Amino acid sequence: MIPLLASKLILKCLEKENVEYVFGYPGGALLPIYEAFRSSNLKHILVRNEQTAPHYASGYARESGKVGVCLATSGPGATNLVTGIATAYLDSIPIVAITGQVNRDLIGTDAFQEADITGATAPFTKHSYLVKEAKDLPKIIKEAFHIASTGRPGPVLIDIPRDVQLENVKNGSDYEDIHILGYNPTTKGHTGQIKRAIKKIKNADRPVIYAGGGVLLSNAREELIKFAEKNSIPVITSLMGIGAFPEDNPLYSGIVGSHGYEYSNVVMNQADLIINIGARMSNRATFKLKDFGEEIDFIHIDIDPAEIGKTIETNVPIVGDAKNILSDLLEQDTANDHQKWLDQIAQIKMDNPLVYDAAPPCSDLINPKVLFRSLSEMTSDNTTLVADVGLNQIWSALYYHVNKNRKYFTSGGLGTMGYSIPAGAGARFATINQDRQVFIVCGDGSFQMSMGELGVIAEHQLDVNIILIVNHKLGMVRQLQCDTYGKGHYSGTDINYDIDFMTLAKAYSLEAFEAKTNEEFNEIAPKALAHKGPTLIICQVHPDFIRI
Amino acid sequence: MEKKTCLSLLVENNFGVLSRISGLFARRGYNIDSLTVGTTENAEVSRITITVTGDEQILTQIKKQLNKLIDVITVIELKPEDSITRELVFIKVKADDTNRTQIVQICNMFRANVVDVARESLVLEITGTRDKIDAFFNMIEPYGILEFIRSGDTGLQRGANVLSY
Numbered sequence: 103m104i105p106l107l108a109s110k111l112i113l114k115c116l117e118k119e120n121v122e123y124v125f126g127y128p129g130g131a132l133l134p135i136y137e138a139f140r141s142s143n144l145k146h147i148l149v150r151n152e153q154t155a156p157h158y159a160s161g162y163a164r165e166s167g168k169v170g171v172c173l174a175t176s177g178p179g180a181t182n183l184v185t186g187i188a189t190a191y192l193d194s195i196p197i198v199a200i201t202g203q204v205n206r207d208l209i210g211t212d213a214f215q216e217a218d219i220t221g222a223t224a225p226f227t228k229h230s231y232l233v234k235e236a237k238d239l240p241k242i243i244k245e246a247f248h249i250a251s252t253g254r255p256g257p258v259l260i261d262i263p264r265d266v267q268l269e270n271v272k273n274g275s276d277y278e279d280i281h282i283l284g285y286n287p288t289t290k291g292h293t294g295q296i297k298r299a300i301k302k303i304k305n306a307d308r309p310v311i312y313a314g315g316g317v318l319l320s321n322a323r324e325e326l327i328k329f330a331e332k333n334s335i336p337v338i339t340s341l342m343g344i345g346a347f348p349e350d351n352p353l354y355s356g357i358v359g360s361h362g363y364e365y366s367n368v369v370m371n372q373a374d375l376i377i378n379i380g381a382r383m384s385n386r387a388t389f390k391l392k393d394f395g396e397e398i399d400f401i402h403i404d405i406d407p408a409e410i411g412k413t414i415e416t417n418v419p420i421v422g423d424a425k426n427i428l429s430d431l432l433e434q435d436t437a438n439d440h441q442k443w444l445d446q447i448a449q450i451k452m453d454n455p456l457v458y459d460a461a462p463p464c465s466d467l468i469n470p471k472v473l474f475r476s477l478s479e480m481t482s483d484n485t486t487l488v489a490d491v492g493l494n495q496i497w498s499a500l501y502y503h504v505n506k507n508r509k510y511f512t513s514g515g516l517g518t519m520g521y522s523i524p525a526g527a528g529a530r531f532a533t534i535n536q537d538r539q540v541f542i543v544c545g546d547g548s549f550q551m552s553m554g555e556l557g558v559i560a561e562h563q564l565d566v567n568i569i570l571i572v573n574h575k576l577g578m579v580r581q582l583q584c585d586t587y588g589k590g591h592y593s594g595t596d597i598n599y600d601i602d603f604m605t606l607a608k609a610y611s612l613e614a615f616e617a618k619t620n621e622e623f624n625e626i627a628p629k630a631l632a633h634k635g636p637t638l639i640i641c642q643v644h645p646d647f648i649r650i
Numbered sequence: 651m652e653k654k655t656c657l658s659l660l661v662e663n664n665f666g667v668l669s670r671i672s673g674l675f676a677r678r679g680y681n682i683d684s685l686t687v688g689t690t691e692n693a694e695v696s697r698i699t700i701t702v703t704g705d706e707q708i709l710t711q712i713k714k715q716l717n718k719l720i721d722v723i724t725v726i727e728l729k730p731e732d733s734i735t736r737e738l739v740f741i742k743v744k745a746d747d748t749n750r751t752q753i754v755q756i757c758n759m760f761r762a763n764v765v766d767v768a769r770e771s772l773v774l775e776i777t778g779t780r781d782k783i784d785a786f787f788n789m790i791e792p793y794g795i796l797e798f799i800r801s802g803d804t805g806l807q808r809g810a811n812v813l814s815y
Contacts, residue, residue, distance in 0.1 A: 224670055225677050229720040232665050249720060283662055283695075283815050284723040408714035411707070 109134035129175020131202030154524035156186025161528025177215030191226035192515025196255035228256030236269035240277035253287030306375035315342030316380015325428035360389035474501035488526035490548035520551030684802025735805030744794035
């Protein structure tokens with residue numbers, strides 16, 4: 103075989119993994135790889151700060167179901183990836199992060215732009231590699247994509263010293279035989295446990311399915327709908343599980359958690375059986391739930407055995423892939439009449455209605471709850487809404503209806519501000535020629551964390567609509583300050599400088615709109631939607647509107 | 651209820667494997683009582699023995715979290731009833747012409763060895779279970795222990811059972 107430069111080999115290996123886009127930022131330790139890009143079919147997207155690169159990869163991965171790839175140079179480039187990698191880890195999103203590293207003989211000498219990135223990211227990578235020899239690259243890259251995308255997905259990091267990229271390799275890019283001794287995720291559910299689950303489901307009077315992000319990751323949405331409908335079991339989701347069950351289905355029973363629907367928490371607390379499918383039972387999700395005593399049966403389906411029993415005791419643990427297990431359960435006769443329970447839920451829903459009202463001065467400007475409800479009615483069935491973190495995230499989660507083929511992405515686990523612009527752009531890159539609407543929702547706090555990425559959106563004329571909720575405040579922290587210390591006890595949550603976002607949009611040649619009332623929003627939104635190319639919709643919300 | 655448990659791991663000898671394992675204990679707030687590492691018949695695989703203290707739920711989580719590490723091939727618990735565990739200890743004890751013989755006699759009873767002799771000290775070497783070593787310490791302590799090192803438990807399952815991969 104003709105020797106191949108390792109930098110070219112790396113890109114070849116990525117092509118073999120069906121990588122289309124690499125979201126990256128160059129630097130000294132990546133010079134050989136960037137030189138190789140010149141003769142590669144891979145599309146390199148130059149992000150404007152490495153911090154956003156993993157979010158692009160994450161949005162791309164969530165939208166496409168493929169592994170997202172990001173790239174950064176050694177030292178500060180690599181450490182800038184850290185938050186994004188942790189974000190992907192907490193939400194179990196499959197990404198591969200590639201970093202340049204200083205030459206092998208300089209490792210450990212505190213060389214210029216040297217950082218121990220495998221060490222720094224160890225707590226929140228599924229696995230990582232420091233490539234010591236170029237000949238190992240095909241094996242490592244193959245394994246990295248395999249580990250990132252199978253079992254419980256997650257980020258994998260490959261750290262490649264500059265001189266490794268410059269070696270010549272004779273063994274080619276072929277490496278098919280994946281054999282990792284310590285990695286063999288269980289995907290098929292244990293038949294004994296499934297039998298026990300069936301018995302519990304049959305005997306339950308007030309069962310609830312609690313669906314998490316695992317349902318989406320295992321592509322088990324159809325199976326979940328069939329299973330819920332066949333057994334007439336209501337479905338509640340976590341924040342990460344939004345979209346796992348269509349909200350227009352009569353069995354849909356909301357979102358649980360500290361920022362979920364009140365009625366969903368009440369329903370969950372009255373259940374006698376909870377069937378948890380791919381949800382972590384994090385402290386945010388269980389915030390308003392009572393302690394599950396012995397009178398409640400708890401079935402936990404998860405591909406990661408360590409999640410089962412981690413925070414809540416489980417009667418029936420089933421380790422495996424949600425799609426497989428739901429298919430197994432579908433074959434069984436578990437149907438039971440739950441009409442009484444469903445009626446009870448309808449009553450709970452009536453007793454805990456959503457509150458849309460706002461009094462002056464809040465009602466003088468846009469009511470964000472009404473905004474997202476109306477946006478729901480304006481958008482197509484093929485919409486992806488990428489929310490940031492904060493009030494914008496909760497308003498859009500609760501009041502935008504994720505029906506039919508709609509998707510909702512957010513940084514659920516780590517709660518990383520600045521996620522939505524790059525992740526939304528990543529989702530758009532994944533659907534570039536497809537009939538899909540992509541919305542980015544952020545507040546003026548989160549917007550300013552990633553607004554440099556408008557450059558990427560403008561450069562590629564990405565067809566995204568950015569809904570910018572402007573209240574000149576860091577709203578959710580302000581809400582917490584109000585709840586914790588009392589009204590007026592605000593500290594560090596004012597964004598005092600009044601940015602002229604219309605002019606900013608002009609600088610990036612974005613089509614910009616501004617609305618001060620819901621009526622104005624309803625007028626301009628269809629125009630923004632009809633516009634091909636990026637738009638910025640500036641929505642003025644009163645600073646004291648802090649209720650969800 | 652908290653208890654001491656001995657875990658035996660086979661791991662792939664990859665870059666950073668030990669730091670992954672110790673890091674896992676640190677960030678999840680588990681305490682390591684002791685940790686020993688050594689080679690195996692396969693140069694690419696190492697064997698690690700870890701003793702930990704925790705309640706049942708914590709121990710289960712530790713095992714599961716260890717298993718999640720890609721480099722960890724297998725994890726088992728070395729239960730006292732079907733495994734053997736030993737620890738190696740060196741003790742430097744004050745000794746002079748008046749008591750050296752007595753100390754050597756104690757060593758003989760425990761099948762400990764004297765591995766270094768000086769005018770004012772002895773270095774003793776003992777291998778055994780935790781109970782035996784505690785008893786030995788108890789006997790040696792009155793003579794004045796200058797310093798000591800305990801290797802931490804290491805062990806194997808009894809019988810023909812082997813950790814395979």
